[in-house]
Every structure is written in C-alpha cells, then in structure tokens.
Amino acid sequence: xxxxxxxxxxxxxxxxxxxxxxxxxxxxxxxxxxxxxxxxxxxxxxxxxxxxxxxxxxxxxxxxxxxxxxxxxxxxxxxxxxxxxxxxxxxxxxxxxxxxxxxxxxxxxxxxxxxxxxxxxxxxxxxxxxxxxxxxxxxxxxxxxxxxxxxxxxxxxxxxxxxxxxxxxxxxxxxxxxxxxxxxxxxxxxxxxxxxxxxxxxxxxxxxxxxxxxxxxxxxxxxxxxxxxxxxxxxxxxxxxxxxxxxxxxxxxxxxxxxxxxxxxxxxxxxxxxxxxxxxxxxxxxxxxxxxxxxxxxxxxxxxxxxxxxxxxxxxxxxxxxxxxxxxxxxxxxxxxxxxxxxxxxxxxxxxxxxxxxxxxxxxxxxxxxxxxxxxxxxxxxxxxxxxxxxxxxxxxxxxxxxxxxxxxxxxxxxxxxxxxxxxxxxxxxxxxxxxxxxxxxxxxxxxxxx
Numbered sequence: 001x002x003x004x005x006x007x008x009x010x011x012x013x014x015x016x017x018x019x020x021x022x023x024x025x026x027x028x029x030x031x032x033x034x035x036x037x038x039x040x041x042x043x044x045x046x047x048x049x050x051x052x053x054x055x056x057x058x059x060x061x062x063x064x065x066x067x068x069x070x071x072x073x074x075x076x077x078x079x080x081x082x083x084x085x086x087x088x089x090x091x092x093x094x095x096x097x098x099x100x101x102x103x104x105x106x107x108x109x110x111x112x113x114x115x116x117x118x119x120x121x122x123x124x125x126x127x128x129x130x131x132x133x134x135x136x137x138x139x140x141x142x143x144x145x146x147x148x149x150x151x152x153x154x155x156x157x158x159x160x161x162x163x164x165x166x167x168x169x170x171x172x173x174x175x176x177x178x179x180x181x182x183x184x185x186x187x188x189x190x191x192x193x194x195x196x197x198x199x200x201x202x203x204x205x206x207x208x209x210x211x212x213x214x215x216x217x218x219x220x221x222x223x224x225x226x227x228x229x230x231x232x233x234x235x236x237x238x239x240x241x242x243x244x245x246x247x248x249x250x251x252x253x254x255x256x257x258x259x260x261x262x263x264x265x266x267x268x269x270x271x272x273x274x275x276x277x278x279x280x281x282x283x284x285x286x287x288x289x290x291x292x293x294x295x296x297x298x299x300x301x302x303x304x305x306x307x308x309x310x311x312x313x314x315x316x317x318x319x320x321x322x323x324x325x326x327x328x329x330x331x332x333x334x335x336x337x338x339x340x341x342x343x344x345x346x347x348x349x350x351x352x353x354x355x356x357x358x359x360x361x362x363x364x365x366x367x368x369x370x371x372x373x374x375x376x377x378x379x380x381x382x383x384x385x386x387x388x389x390x391x392x393x394x395x396x397x398x399x400x401x402x403x404x405x406x407x408x409x410x411x412x413x414x415x416x417x418x419x420x421x422x423x424x425x426x427x428x429x430x431x432x433x434x435x436x437x438x439x440x441x442x443x444x445x446x447x448x449x450x451x
Contacts, residue, residue, distance in 0.1 A: 071141030077149025219391035263294035336376030377435025
C-alpha cells in the first residue's frame with residue numbers, strides 16, 4: 001500500500017494498539033499529519049490533573065530521593081527495554097534507582113508493554129513541564145539523562161532539532177551531578193535539511209550542558225571525534241547497552257540453519273535504516289530459517305505475503321521483555337543478524353551540507369554498536385553483521401563474526417557453508433562474558449563516581 005496525501009488536513013488513528021498505529025504510519029498515513037488517539041488521551045488525563053495532584057507527586061518523589069542513601073535518577077522521555085540490564089547493574093552496585101519517564105510504555109519491546117512492569121521499585125511518569133520543575137527542585141543525587149522519547153524525530157530535520165532541545169533544557173535546570181546518556185552519537189535525518197545549521201548548534205549545546213557523557217552505542221573513536229571536532233572538554237566514555245550474563249542456554253536447533261533477528265528489519269517499526277524486507281525474502285528463498293522477535297502487525301502482514309514454500313522458514317516469535325528469558329530463547333539459533341541498510345546513511349551524508357554533520361553521520365555508521373550485538377554476544381551466538389561496522393570488528397574477537405553486505409545476501413547459503421560454525425560457536429561461547437554488564441559495569445561505576 002502506498003502512502004498518499006489526499007488533501008486532508010489530518011489523519012485520526014483510532015486504534016489503541018501501538019503496533020497497528022505504526023503499520024498505518026509506515027504504509028498509508030503521512031506521519032506529519034497523523035493524530036493518535038493515545039496522545040489525545042494522555043493530554044486529557046494531564047488536563048484532568050489538578051495543580052495539587054502535580055505538586056503532591058513531585059514533592060513525594062523529591063522527598064523519597066532526599067531520604068535515599070545513594071540516589072541515582074535515570075531520566076528521559078521514554079524508557080527503552082535495553083536499558084534494563086545497565087540500570088539493574090547500578091542498582092545491584094548500591095545506587096538507589098529512580099526512573100522517571102514521560103511515556104507510560106517500555107519501548108523496544110513490541111508491542112510496547114506497560115512502564116509499570118519494569119523490575120524497579122521507584123518508577124514515575126512526569127510530563128515535560130513536571131520534568132522541568134523536578135530538575136529545578138532536585139537537590140540530591142546523580143542524574144543520568146538520556147535524550148530518547150521527548151519527540152519522535154522521524155528522520156526529519158526540524159523534529160530532530162526539537163528532540164534535542166528538551167534534554168538540553170532539562171540539563172541546564174539540573175543543579176546536581178548530571179551525566180548525559182547519549183543513546184546514539186547523532187540522530188540521523190534525511191528529510192528537510194533547512195534546519196541543518198540550527199540543528200548542529202543545538203546538538204553541540206546539548207553535549208556541553210552535561211558534566212559528563214556516556215556514549216551508549218558508539219566506540220571510543222566517537223569519543224575522540226567529539227573531543228577534537230566539537231571541543232568537548234569533559235569526562236566521556238563508551239559504555240554500550242550490555243546485557244545480563246546468561247543464566248541458562250537452550251540446545252541448538254538441528255533442522256537446518258536458524259538466524260535470529262531482533263526487530264526493525266521489515267519496515268514494521270519505522271526504522272528506515274534497518275529495513276531490508278527484500279533481502280529477508282532472499283534469505284528465506286535459500287531455505288534458511290529466520291526467527292523474527294517483533295510480533296508486529298507489519299511482520300504478520302509480511303509473512304502473509306510470502307510464497308507458500310517460504311512461509312515455513314519465517315518464524316514470528318513472541319515478544320520477550322525479560323532479558324534472561326530472551327537470552328535463553330535466542331541461544332538455540334546458529335547466528336544473530338545485524339546487517340542493515342547502510343545506503344540510507346550514505347545518502348544522508350551526500351545530502352548534508354555542514355561538514356561536521358557529514359562527519360558525525362559517518363562516525364555514527366562506522367562506530368555503532370547496536371543493542372542486538374550485545375544480546376547475541378551474551379547468548380553465545382556468532383553474528384552476521386555489516387562489513388561497514390569496523391568499530392565492532394576491531395573491538396571484539398573476529399573469530400565469531402561473519403561480515404557481509406546486503407549485495408552478498410543472495411549467496412548467504414554459500415557464505416554459511418564456507419565457514420566453520422563449530423569454531424565460530426566455540427569462540428562465541430568463549431567470549432560471551434565480554435558482552436555482559438557483570439564484566440563491564442565496574443568501568444561505569446568508576447566513571448559516575450569520579451565525575
């Protein structure tokens with residue numbers, strides 16, 4: 001189905017199901033003109049609050065933080081499920097964790113479950129105005145602030161700029177120690193380059209507003225780039241979204257070769273840099289099994305469009321929020337998949353005008369360490385990943401990595417047959433601990449304590 005703009009001023013999406021909403025947005029409804037019923041419901045609930053209600057909740061949170069021995073506030077627009085192992089490791093290290101979010105759902109777990117299911121005692125929802133007041137009144141603790149979820153940039157220049165304004169304002173309000181948790185080195189966009197120069201100004205202001213920066217998905221080369229290109233003269237470190245150490249693993253499947261994909265590759269969640277539907281079909285055509293961990297409406301629709309002979313090779317797996325359970329589930333496959341569409345980034349680089357923006361986009365591509373890499377790593381899965389990820393290829397043992405690009409996918413069966421998977425598996429098992437919070441969290445704690 002093609003997106004079309006039939007001259008309507010707006011499109012009202014009445015479903016409450018987030019995955020179905022995303023399906024409409026990715027197929028037939030222009031995002032810029034969409035209105036979702038859930039957003040309206042949230043606004044109505046906000047208006048229904050009395051000023052006293054807001055004050056009471058804020059004062060209660062601030063009082064609890066004041067009474068805590070070692071409070072650490074994890075603050076952001078939305079909480080991503082792949083944050084859980086890191087934040088849990090900080091709790092286990094003795095910090096009193098307070099999670100504050102704007103969105104009542106946990107992201108990166110489809111369909112997005114309720115925020116209240118997170119395995120933390122102190123978790124609260126505040127709107128952006130309440131967050132500003134909270135930051136202004138906070139007098140104790142450490143704040144780890146991330147930039148995700150204040151506004152969905154949707155790869156559009158002005159929205160990307162605006163999404164960086166919110167965390168910048170919050171950091172400038174915070175008087176206690178504040179560390180910026182930078183989810184991605186930069187939010188890429190390819191629509192509307194009109195605001196490119198203004199975006200770069202806000203981006204630099206955002207980075208400079210913190211007391212320290214944690215690069216949450218980029219290698220140390222990105223840290224050096226920020227230091228010398230922008231002049232960031234403050235503590236910085238690379239600390240990825242590591243996962244828990246596996247408690248239990250499953251026996252390997254024996255009825256063919258099985259690949260694990262963790263969401264986003266079928267244009268079902270709006271991530272255009274990962275969309276490779278055409279190539280997933282090429283994999284299935286070679287009688288290679290694909291297990292897709294995102295039970296979205298778009299993924300179900302994708303399966304329905306497959307030829308009958310390919311359907312047995314495409315497996316829609318249930319969404320698993322619990323990371324230990326997820327690790328056990330994916331460990332039975334033979335490889336994890338992280339080959340995405342690098343053409344999108346290349347096109348953005350060619351369209352950009354500002355040299356700094358071009359360089360940031362390039363550094364984003366070559367230094368990125370996606371969350372799925374850490375999941376596959378702790379699960380003991382060899383990985384099939386882009387050749388254009390030199391950061392990972394240089395940082396982790398390459399004897400459990402199989403680098404390819406999309407133009408090689410039609411020969412994936414030959415690629416698989418040309419590798420010794422017994423050796424790859426032994427290496428993956430041997431190096432699994434490198435991808436865990438237990439192995440890495442001492443660095444994070446030392447960084448936080450020394451700011």
